[in-house]
Amino acid sequence: MGSDVAEKRPRVLYIGRLSEEKGVDVLLKGWPSVSAAYPGARLDIYGSGSASDSLVELAASLNLRNVSFFGRYEVNSLERILSDASLTVHPSRWAENSPYTVRESLQHGVPVVVSDRGGLPEMVEPGTGRVYGDDSPDLLASAILQTLEENAARSQRFWSALESRVVSDDHHYGGLMDLYGLAMGGVAQSSPSA
Structure with missing residues (x-):
């Protein structure tokens, strides 16, 4: 160990x-x-x-x-x-x-x-x-x-791994919009609309 x-x-x-x-x-x-x-x-x-x-x-x-x-x-x-x-x-x-x-x-x-x-x-x-x-x-x-x-x-490697998983509001919103688009039979958009 x-x-x-x-x-x-x-x-x-x-x-x-x-x-x-x-x-x-x-x-x-x-x-x-x-x-x-x-x-x-x-x-x-x-x-x-x-x-x-x-x-x-x-x-x-x-x-x-x-x-x-x-x-x-x-x-x-x-x-x-x-x-x-x-x-x-x-x-x-x-x-x-x-x-x-x-x-x-x-x-x-x-x-x-x-x-x-x-x-x-x-x-x-x-x-x-x-x-x-x-x-x-x-x-x-x-x-x-x-x-x-x-x-x-x-450790620094822990903080680096944690930082890589942080999701911004825009990223989260874009992901939700992609899911909604797919659920509605549409196409994923991959970025939030203004």
């Missing part, structure tokens, strides 16, 4: 609601593989919800090391929470649109690992994180390990 990451003792985060559809149980079940590769790795879980107690019990039943539950967080504390994160994980089982915590992670230079549900895959470009599928703890662990190996948090 990457010596820089191993020396830093990577800090992996989940930030969000703790409920079944968020898939945090998949993250906990995959964590032993991450911990085996990076014995000093920490998994910090921020949030609360209907599954809080069952997730704490699951972590205990799996004898997970270096897993901490911090409970509810305030939005104004995200900068502090993300300041030394190696990556954030968003293992949702349902069709998320554009989660605030994914955007915040990316804006703070923190790579993301997301499930293949809803709009999550559209938020990740090569160099900014990974997409995994199938509610599989093994696939999630593999995506986390690959992302840790890249050691991209707050």
Whole structure:
């Protein structure tokens, strides 16, 4: 594994609601593989919800090391929470649109690992994180390990990859107009009209 990451003792985060559809149980079940590769790795879980107690019990039943539950967080504390994160994980089982915590992670230079549900895959470009599928703890662990190996948090290559995915209003508008044109049986225009 990457010596820089191993020396830093990577800090992996989940930030969000703790409920079944968020898939945090998949993250906990995959964590032993991450911990085996990076014995000093920490998994910090921020949030609360209907599954809080069952997730704490699951972590205990799996004898997970270096897993901490911090409970509810305030939005104004995200900068502090993300300041030394190696990556954030968003293992949702349902069709998320554009989660605030994914955007915040990316804006703070923190790579993301997301499930293949809803709009999550559209938020990740090569160099900014990974997409995994199938509610599989093994696939999630593999995506986390690959992302840790890249050691991209707050690096110039991360910022360059993120910059390449930024979409301007004009570009977004042009894309929408192309889609509308195609849907109406017309031809894509590729640029916004004035």
